Amino acid sequence: MALVLKQPSVLPGFGLTLGFALFYFSLIVLIPLSGLFVKTTTLTWEQFWHTVSEPRALASYQLTFGASFLGALINGFFGSVVAWVLVRYRFPGRSIVDALVDLPFALPTAVAGITLTAIYSSNGWIGRYLEPLGLKVAFTPLGVLVALTFIGLPFVVRTVQPVLQDLDMEVEEAATTLGANRWQTFRAVIVPELWPALLTGMAMAFARSVGEYGSVIFIAGNMPLKSEITPLLIMTKLEQYDYAGATALGVVMLVVSFVLALMINLIQWWSSRRHTAR
Amino acid sequence: MSIQVDHVTKRFGTFTVLNDVSLHAQAGELIALLGPSGCGKTTLLRILAGLERPDQGRILLHGIEVTDQRITDRRVGFVFQHYALFRHMTVTENVAFGLSVLPQAQRPSPDKIQKKVDELLSLVQMRAMADRYPNQLSGGQRQRVALARALAVEPKLLLLDEPFGALDAKVRKELRRWLRRLHDELHITSILVTHDQEEALEAADRIVVLNQGHIEQTGTPEEVYENPATPFVYQFLGDVNVFHGRISQDRPSHDEASGQPPPEADASGEHEVTFVRPHDLELSLSRTTPTQLEAAVRFVITAGSRVRIELISKDSPQIISVELTKERYRDLKLQQGDVVFVHPKQLQVFKMPGPSSV
Numbered sequence: 001m002a003l004v005l006k007q008p009s010v011l012p013g014f015g016l017t018l019g020f021a022l023f024y025f026s027l028i029v030l031i032p033l034s035g036l037f038v039k040t041t042t043l044t045w046e047q048f049w050h051t052v053s054e055p056r057a058l059a060s061y062q063l064t065f066g067a068s069f070l071g072a073l074i075n076g077f078f079g080s081v082v083a084w085v086l087v088r089y090r091f092p093g094r095s096i097v098d099a100l101v102d103l104p105f106a107l108p109t110a111v112a113g114i115t116l117t118a119i120y121s122s123n124g125w126i127g128r129y130l131e132p133l134g135l136k137v138a139f140t141p142l143g144v145l146v147a148l149t150f151i152g153l154p155f156v157v158r159t160v161q162p163v164l165q166d167l168d169m170e171v172e173e174a175a176t177t178l179g180a181n182r183w184q185t186f187r188a189v190i191v192p193e194l195w196p197a198l199l200t201g202m203a204m205a206f207a208r209s210v211g212e213y214g215s216v217i218f219i220a221g222n223m224p225l226k227s228e229i230t231p232l233l234i235m236t237k238l239e240q241y242d243y244a245g246a247t248a249l250g251v252v253m254l255v256v257s258f259v260l261a262l263m264i265n266l267i268q269w270w271s272s273r274r275h276t277a278r
Numbered sequence: 279m280s281i282q283v284d285h286v287t288k289r290f291g292t293f294t295v296l297n298d299v300s301l302h303a304q305a306g307e308l309i310a311l312l313g314p315s316g317c318g319k320t321t322l323l324r325i326l327a328g329l330e331r332p333d334q335g336r337i338l339l340h341g342i343e344v345t346d347q348r349i350t351d352r353r354v355g356f357v358f359q360h361y362a363l364f365r366h367m368t369v370t371e372n373v374a375f376g377l378s379v380l381p382q383a384q385r386p387s388p389d390k391i392q393k394k395v396d397e398l399l400s401l402v403q404m405r406a407m408a409d410r411y412p413n414q415l416s417g418g419q420r421q422r423v424a425l426a427r428a429l430a431v432e433p434k435l436l437l438l439d440e441p442f443g444a445l446d447a448k449v450r451k452e453l454r455r456w457l458r459r460l461h462d463e464l465h466i467t468s469i470l471v472t473h474d475q476e477e478a479l480e481a482a483d484r485i486v487v488l489n490q491g492h493i494e495q496t497g498t499p500e501e502v503y504e505n506p507a508t509p510f511v512y513q514f515l516g517d518v519n520v521f522h523g524r525i526s527q528d529r530p531s532h533d534e535a536s537g538q539p540p541p542e543a544d545a546s547g548e549h550e551v552t553f554v555r556p557h558d559l560e561l562s563l564s565r566t567t568p569t570q571l572e573a574a575v576r577f578v579i580t581a582g583s584r585v586r587i588e589l590i591s592k593d594s595p596q597i598i599s600v601e602l603t604k605e606r607y608r609d610l611k612l613q614q615g616d617v618v619f620v621h622p623k624q625l626q627v628f629k630m631p632g633p634s635s636v
Contacts, residue, residue: 173329174362174424178376178431179350188375192366 036254039247051248060230063141065256067229068209071148072202079156079205080198086157087164101158104151109214116147117219139221144229147215152205159201160194167193196268203264210257279340279434279467280305281326286335288321295321296332297491303484305340306465308458310472310482314514317488319471323437326469327356339435352435355428355466359440361420363412369423370395370408376431398426401460418449425457429464436468442477450474454481475515479503487511509628512553519559519598521552551630556586557601558624561610570619573598575612580604587612589620 040048051057086098104112120127120137127138137143167190175185213231220227230253237246283301287294295318303309311319324330326337328349336345344352363372373395377386386394399405402422412420421441428436441457442450458481461468472478478485479499487494487502487510495507506512513520562570573589576597585607589598598620602610612618 168360168362170358170360170362171364174356174358174427175364175375175379176349177327177329177354177356178379178427180375180379181350184379188379189364192364 033254036247036250039244040251042244043248047244048248051245052252056224056228057230057233057249057252059225060228060233061252061256063144063227064210064230064253067141067144067148068152068206068212070145071152071209072206074145074149075152075156075205076198076202079153079201080160080194082153083157083160083164087161101154103154105154109151109212110218112150113147113215113218116143116150116215120146120219138219139223139227141220141227143219143221144216144227147219148209148212151212151215152209155204155208156198156201159197159204163194163197196272199264199268199271203261207257207261210253281435281467281469282336282338282341283322283326284336284338286322286325286332286337288318288325288330288332294491296325298335299488299491299493300335301486301493301496303467303469305467307483308461308468308470308481310470310478310485311488312472312475312478312485312514313488315473316490318491319473319488320439322488323439323469323471326435327354327437328352329356353431353433354435354437355431355433357421357424357428357436357438357441359443361412361417361424361444363420363424363427365412368409368411369399369404369415372412372423373398373426373430375427394430395426398430401429402426416449417445418453421445421453425460429466433466436466438468438470440471440473443472443474450477457481479515487514489514506553506626509551509553509630512626512628517556517599517601519554519556521554521596523550523552549630550627552622552625552627554622554625556599557584558622559598559600560621560623561587561600561602561606561612561618562621563610563616563618565619567621570621571598573618573620575614575616575618577614578607578612580607589618592617 043051082097082101086094086101117124117138119125120130120143122128122131122136122138124138130137135142137146171189171193172185175189180188211231213229213235216229217232220229220232222228222232230249234246234249237243237249281301281303283299286296286299288296299318299322301322311322313319321330325332328344328347332345336343338344339352364375367375370392374391377391377394380386385391395408396405399408402425404419404422404426407415407419407423412423415423425438425441438457442453445453454477457470461481470478470481482499484496485499485502486496489510495502495511497505497507502511503515506515512518565572572592574592576588576590578588579586583604585602585604587600587602587607589600590596591598600620610618
């Protein structure tokens with residue numbers, strides 16, 4: 001079978017747009033990323049392995065990916081609830097809440113970090129009530145989780161919202177007439193419809209959290225081995241003019257993120273294929 | 279299970295969708311709710327299912343009031359116009375859904391559920407498609423699955439909301455005949471909402487004609503077709519010619535006999551309107567009675583089992599449509615522009631409020 005790249009079409013522009021897309025993608029994404037790999041190759045394998053596997057680096061991976069994953073899970077749940085409320089109910093102030101959802105997008109991350117730190121520190125609005133309970137948020141890994149949850153929220157809400165909006169009420173009504181209670185309807189009818197969008201939203205929130213720097217460094221306390229995230233470690237190395245070491249950590253993050261993104265895409269592809277296959 | 283709708287009124291905002299509607303269906307009957315879109319037929323069906331609550335009035339199923347009963351307790355099967363199948367479930371899973379959500383104590387074993395699903399899929403002739411997903415099926419197949427799914431919970435009442443509305447004409451015709459046969463087998467009290475008069479006339483035991491939230495007429499298909507109670511029913515069921523004023527039948531009425539023109543409006547402020555079905559009009563090439571309408575042939579459609587002819591009246595710009603048998607058409611040898619004389623074999627006169635608009 002011959003490979004046909006271009007199908008004759010009445011709508012012109014395939015060659016032009018594909019060319020531009022490839023050029024743009026190379027310029028913005030591929031060239032900088034390959035630069036990362038090229039710079040890393042100045043290290044020998046031993047040096048590379050030593051840099052990426054020192055205890056401080058390992059602890060930072062754990063915190064970065066662990067907190068990002070947890071944050072994405074929390075957002076997966078609460079973001080869906082927010083989307084549900086915004087789509088299904090009409091209440092005063094709804095459009096204001098709708099607009100507020102985007103705030104973590106719009107707010108400079110440093111502002112978010114300082115604000116969260118101020119609120120959760122031991123004499124802050126919320127922190128002062130949590131401290132007697134033995135919960136320290138600011139300057140602990142928990143603070144990292146709070147910050148990453150904060151910045152990830154809009155991703156889940158904004159991906160789930162349109163799907164919920166398009167969800168056919170008739171399907172839910174059908175489930176109800178067949179005797180399903182509200183929970184059974186939710187689990188068997190609504191969740192499978194939302195699942196792909198929810199997964200996308202969580203993946204985006206996760207990806208954003210992994211790379212987050214600004215909001216985290218203020219609240220994290222940045223103690224090596226305890227509350228230090230990988231992006232900060234990279235910054236530290238850069239400040240010490242250890243460019244190759246910084247890129248080595250960058251490569252690790254890149255590869256892990258890419259593998260995770262690929263896995264999520266595969267899950268999505270599989271779940272959407274299951275009921276659309278011809 | 280018999281159904282009684284008792285003085286039901288439903289408003290959406292200031293708009294009254296159903297205005298004091300009462301209706302009774304015997305157990306095992308198939309009733310068609312027929313009306314144009316927006317007449318309230320779907321709302322009435324949804325109230326019966328428990329998907330909407332009436333503002334006033336009561337619903338009784340088998341003599342027991344269910345107006346406030348929860349939808350899951352009513353045991354009604356509902357078939358939606360756009361199927362509303364669960365698209366992430368296979369045909370089997372869709373049909374089994376109603377059984378698998380039963381409380382543990384009442385739920386049949388997986389084997390029994392599978393057996394029941396197989397039976398239902400055989401009934402709707404979908405056994406071969408059991409493992410497919412809804413979007414791998416055609417519209418007619420999807421609706422059959424939806425019907426099997428509704429029947430799985432053994433409903434005492436089957437409600438069908440324009441079930442064939444989204445299908446093409448040929449499939450629609452097949453499916454409504456199939457539905458009628460299925461109903462004769464199962465005898466579940468069924469209510470079929472439709473705007474297609476042919477569907478209602480062909481499938482239903484009784485027809486309820488709805489218009490603007492009230493019932494215009496209830497009766498067997500023959501009754502409503504042959505003896506429409508109101509001008510609306512006459513116009514909604516089949517094609518019709520409307521003549522303002524009175525026109526003559528074979529036996530002239532006293533108006534025509536005295537040679538007087540039809541009265542514009544009588545003392546009560548009403549005027550008379552005559553309704554004649556196209557196939558009740560007779561054409562002749564020469565005038566046989568003085569009251570015949572003179573008209574010219576505008577065009578002729580010969581395709582189909584009968585010949586449809588459009589005439590234009592000589593006295594007024596009114597278009598008259600006539601249906602003739604092929605034989606009659608051949609006898610008359612009509613051409614475009616020919617002058618013919620029209621007289622009705624059967625007609626119905628209604629008094630309409632307000633002066634004549636002609």
